[in-house]
Amino acid sequence: METKKVLLTEDEMPRQWYNILADIKMNPPLGPDGNPVTPDQLAPVFPMNLIEQEVSSDRWIDIPEEVLKVLSIWRPSPLIRAYSLEKALDTPAKIYYKYEGVSPPGSHKPNTAVPQAYYNKEFGIEKLTTETGAGQWGSALAFACSQFGLECKIFMVRISFDQKPYRKSLMAAWGGNCIPSPSNETKAGRDILEKDPDTPGSLGIAISEAVEAAVSDESGKTRYSLGSVLNHVMLHQTIIGLEAKKQLEKINEYPDVIIGCAGGGSNFAGIAFPFVHDKINGKDIDILPVEPTACPTMTRAPFAYDHGDTAGYTPLLPMHSLGHTFVPAPIHAGGLRYHGMAPTVSQLITEGIIEPKAVTQLAAYKAGVLCARTEGVVAAPETNHALACVIDEANKAKEEGKEKVILFNWSGHGLIDLTAYDKYLAGELTDFVLSEEEQAESTKILENYPKPEMVKST
Amino acid sequence: METKKVLLTEDEMPRQWYNILADIKMNPPLGPDGNPVTPDQLAPVFPMNLIEQEVSSDRWIDIPEEVLKVLSIWRPSPLIRAYSLEKALDTPAKIYYKYEGVSPPGSHKPNTAVPQAYYNKEFGIEKLTTETGAGQWGSALAFACSQFGLECKIFMVRISFDQKPYRKSLMAAWGGNCIPSPSNETKAGRDILEKDPDTPGSLGIAISEAVEAAVSDESGKTRYSLGSVLNHVMLHQTIIGLEAKKQLEKINEYPDVIIGCAGGGSNFAGIAFPFVHDKINGKDIDILPVEPTACPTMTRAPFAYDHGDTAGYTPLLPMHSLGHTFVPAPIHAGGLRYHGMAPTVSQLITEGIIEPKAVTQLAAYKAGVLCARTEGVVAAPETNHALACVIDEANKAKEEGKEKVILFNWSGHGLIDLTAYDKYLAGELTDFVLSEEEQAESTKILENYPKPEMVKST
Numbered sequence: 001m002e003t004k005k006v007l008l009t010e011d012e013m014p015r016q017w018y019n020i021l022a023d024i025k026m027n028p029p030l031g032p033d034g035n036p037v038t039p040d041q042l043a044p045v046f047p048m049n050l051i052e053q054e055v056s057s058d059r060w061i062d063i064p065e066e067v068l069k070v071l072s073i074w075r076p077s078p079l080i081r082a083y084s085l086e087k088a089l090d091t092p093a094k095i096y097y098k099y100e101g102v103s104p105p106g107s108h109k110p111n112t113a114v115p116q117a118y119y120n121k122e123f124g125i126e127k128l129t130t131e132t133g134a135g136q137w138g139s140a141l142a143f144a145c146s147q148f149g150l151e152c153k154i155f156m157v158r159i160s161f162d163q164k165p166y167r168k169s170l171m172a173a174w175g176g177n178c179i180p181s182p183s184n185e186t187k188a189g190r191d192i193l194e195k196d197p198d199t200p201g202s203l204g205i206a207i208s209e210a211v212e213a214a215v216s217d218e219s220g221k222t223r224y225s226l227g228s229v230l231n232h233v234m235l236h237q238t239i240i241g242l243e244a245k246k247q248l249e250k251i252n253e254y255p256d257v258i259i260g261c262a263g264g265g266s267n268f269a270g271i272a273f274p275f276v277h278d279k280i281n282g283k284d285i286d287i288l289p290v291e292p293t294a295c296p297t298m299t300r301a302p303f304a305y306d307h308g309d310t311a312g313y314t315p316l317l318p319m320h321s322l323g324h325t326f327v328p329a330p331i332h333a334g335g336l337r338y339h340g341m342a343p344t345v346s347q348l349i350t351e352g353i354i355e356p357k358a359v360t361q362l363a364a365y366k367a368g369v370l371c372a373r374t375e376g377v378v379a380a381p382e383t384n385h386a387l388a389c390v391i392d393e394a395n396k397a398k399e400e401g402k403e404k405v406i407l408f409n410w411s412g413h414g415l416i417d418l419t420a421y422d423k424y425l426a427g428e429l430t431d432f433v434l435s436e437e438e439q440a441e442s443t444k445i446l447e448n449y450p451k452p453e454m455v456k457s458t
Numbered sequence: 459m460e461t462k463k464v465l466l467t468e469d470e471m472p473r474q475w476y477n478i479l480a481d482i483k484m485n486p487p488l489g490p491d492g493n494p495v496t497p498d499q500l501a502p503v504f505p506m507n508l509i510e511q512e513v514s515s516d517r518w519i520d521i522p523e524e525v526l527k528v529l530s531i532w533r534p535s536p537l538i539r540a541y542s543l544e545k546a547l548d549t550p551a552k553i554y555y556k557y558e559g560v561s562p563p564g565s566h567k568p569n570t571a572v573p574q575a576y577y578n579k580e581f582g583i584e585k586l587t588t589e590t591g592a593g594q595w596g597s598a599l600a601f602a603c604s605q606f607g608l609e610c611k612i613f614m615v616r617i618s619f620d621q622k623p624y625r626k627s628l629m630a631a632w633g634g635n636c637i638p639s640p641s642n643e644t645k646a647g648r649d650i651l652e653k654d655p656d657t658p659g660s661l662g663i664a665i666s667e668a669v670e671a672a673v674s675d676e677s678g679k680t681r682y683s684l685g686s687v688l689n690h691v692m693l694h695q696t697i698i699g700l701e702a703k704k705q706l707e708k709i710n711e712y713p714d715v716i717i718g719c720a721g722g723g724s725n726f727a728g729i730a731f732p733f734v735h736d737k738i739n740g741k742d743i744d745i746l747p748v749e750p751t752a753c754p755t756m757t758r759a760p761f762a763y764d765h766g767d768t769a770g771y772t773p774l775l776p777m778h779s780l781g782h783t784f785v786p787a788p789i790h791a792g793g794l795r796y797h798g799m800a801p802t803v804s805q806l807i808t809e810g811i812i813e814p815k816a817v818t819q820l821a822a823y824k825a826g827v828l829c830a831r832t833e834g835v836v837a838a839p840e841t842n843h844a845l846a847c848v849i850d851e852a853n854k855a856k857e858e859g860k861e862k863v864i865l866f867n868w869s870g871h872g873l874i875d876l877t878a879y880d881k882y883l884a885g886e887l888t889d890f891v892l893s894e895e896e897q898a899e900s901t902k903i904l905e906n907y908p909k910p911e912m913v914k915s916t
Contacts (some may be wrong), residue, residue: 004530169876418627
């Protein structure tokens with residue numbers, strides 16, 4: 001029998017994360033004064049041990065034993081050969097995926113939620129605040145906080161809060177307290193509600209609220225936690241790609257193409273960065289982050305300095321951004337509805353090391369249904385975007401007659417996000433493509449900020 | 459670091475199922491004429507290759523290669539040491555669980571859905587009908603049918619259909635057609651609707667509809683598929699216990715206590731039967747199937763001949779039964795709301811080889827929340843019943859000061875069944891205990907049938 005899964009034992013789990021800052025040069029984040037942010041300025045928001053990680057340029061960073069212990073609930077995740085999909089596509093390509101849906105919350109998000117909870121606990125923090133869009137990140141942090149005995153408060157984008165009641169239930173089962181954003185609990189929330197009481201909310205708004213809730217707690221025992229974008233988040237996710245590398249080595253394979261969907265960038269970074277290291281050192285790999293046409297930060301937005309949140313509480317980050325007040329169309333992949341892109345991922349795009357792709361919602365769900373009926377797993381809406389790109393690449397390999405090895409990250413299962421499958425199957429799902437006019441309008445705000453330099457790493 | 463999971467490779471997957479009929483004696487199923495049912499009488503309902511399995515007394519039955527191939531999407535499932543739960547309970551017991559939530563539909567159900575779809579396909583069948591309560595079985599069969607290119611029609615108990623819309627979406631993603639039962643598509647459904655248009659439905663009714671839909675298809679290309687109760691279903695599930703045995707051997711452990719929740723019996727049988735074989739051959743093990751106090755077939759109902767469905771289409775099976783017209787209280791563990799119990803499991807109870815336990819809904823959810831916050835996994839409502847029993851046994855081990863090894867089956871995750879966690883956490887969940895009067899009323903119907911003999915196997 002063909003072997004479908006390549007497994008690793010817990011002993012084979014990577015003991016260090018890979019830090020891409022050792023291999024690329026970056027524009028620094030800027031504070032309100034226009035100067036590079038100092039660690040001290042971030043101290044009210046994050047614990048110092050995580051800030052040190054955020055700015056570290058050590059190539060390898062040890063994964064604490066206590067973190068490995070919790071990760072071992074579901075890690076190492078399997079590497080799976082998509083035989084049935086290959087057959088359905090009649091492609092000479094070999095398709096492998098890391099399946100991150102095996103985690104308790106069902107996505108890759110706990111890979112960073114767990115170390116973030118751990119480092120906060122170590123630093124003496126008792127409560128974490130965060131935001132969540134579709135709910136994958138909020139669930140992951142609630143899970144991680146329950147493992148380390150921390151309180152967890154989650155501001156969930158209101159439209160998702162209303163549409164996805166199970167997400168709130170899941171967070172509650174782990175002891176998390178999830179409320180809809182904008183809320184009356186923060187100034188940022190109240191300001192928005194005053195202007196627009198019926199706002200559906202956005203990730204940018206929810207981040208503002210969560211940051212405010214953390215820094216305004218006078219006990220000093222509360223910090224904020226972010227599920228994507230920042231360097232330390234990308235760092236923690238590299239365990240995915242490091243495992244994949246070991247797994248592929250076991251079967252003497254090396255990828256020609258690497259694919260991951262990207263909202264804030266952490267899922268993509270997780271699978272891709274350890275291979276980006278190889279590419280910088282001469283390997284020939286196509287590395288493709290995939291985004292929705294409704295929120296095309298990587299394929300269309302300028303590389304600019306912008307805030308990570310709507311209220312402008314965060315430092316200015318060098319990133320591909322549609323402007324921090326941009327509210328993306330209501331596509332079902334909530335995790336891909338973010339106005340910016342991780343600075344590290346953005347930097348790799350500016351240097352041409354990775355090549356972003358954008359796919360429509362319909363193409364994504366078409367791919368998702370095909371994969372559900374071949375590989376058997378019903379994917380998260382975000383993953384469907386990667387699947388559409390995988391199918392494109394497999395078809396390209398067929399046209400070219402090449403036995404390419406395609407590796408992608410199956411970021412999560414879709415069991416709590418099934419509504420859109422119904423709509424797709426009923427022919428009621430629509431496509432959204434950001435118009436030139438909308439983009440021009442939303443990116444105007446970027447003119448207020450300094451421009452990042454076109455730094456060259458290699 | 460302590461190893462949390464014991465894994466097997468695909469090569470180590472069992473190649474044969476264990477058939478308990480080789481080790482126990484049973485009363486035969488009876489047909490409408492009061493005589494033992496012949497294979498020919500079952501032929502309109504099931505394909506002959508599965509009927510042969512149903513009546514086989516071979517101890518070991520080969521698992522077809524094509525079945526192993528699909529099972530390998532998620533199998534072998536991990537055996538996990540519940541360190542965090544042990545710590546929270548401060549128990550000397552070592553607690554291990556097989557985690558069946560890793561399957562695409564999220565439960566143990568596809569272990570039999572896949573071979574059933576395979577054997578039907580082999581026999582030339584093109585469409586399967588079935589019933590589902592909470593939706594785990596319907597999802598599993600839709601998944602399995604999509605793997606073998608079969609059509610799938612699912613009659614879902616109306617109250618669950620309305621309360622759990624995601625289940626229908628999941629089946630649809632795999633191409634399954636799920637409709638609420640009772641429906642107007644069958645005589646059984648129409649008869650019930652005429653008497654009670656607002657009926658919430660029941661598993662017994664849905665089985666009647668699914669059987670009727672299969673046997674009334676004049677093409678002869680449709681058969682019925684049952685997700686529990688029957689011998690061949692128990693057989694297919696033994697892969698769980700067989701894997702667990704190998705996994706425990708790897709770490710030089712053997713269980714003192716085995717626990718599984720039981721609705722129709724297949725989840726329990728899956729983990730327990732390979733060890734029942736050992737117990738019959740002299741091993742000292744406590745083997746505990748767990749049911750809800752709302753539907754106490756094993757702990758209170760008589761061992762009797764009864765129909766498997768409400769309309770009385772199925773043969774009379776020798777089982778612990780509350781009567782085939784019994785409608786259990788609306789507990790959230792839909793998979794445990796069945797009036798009967800698998801004949802094999804029932805037989806073991808009559809012989810005292812296994813010792814059934816009953817737990818209340820509140821005890822089950824209390825256990826579920828504790829396990830979510832220690833082990834990290836949010837369990838299915840059904841699994842919560844097993845968890846309550848595991849905690850009782852771990853506490854008993856503590857009282858006795860014994861380092862017992864407890865093995866249980868974590869039948870599935872609760873990600874599509876979260877409503878009851880909300881209610882539990884809000885203090886709105888209630889207990890149901892079947893009253894003596896209700897039981898007397900519901901079991902009256904059993905007086906119409908012959909009595910099974912008290913057969914002794916050992």
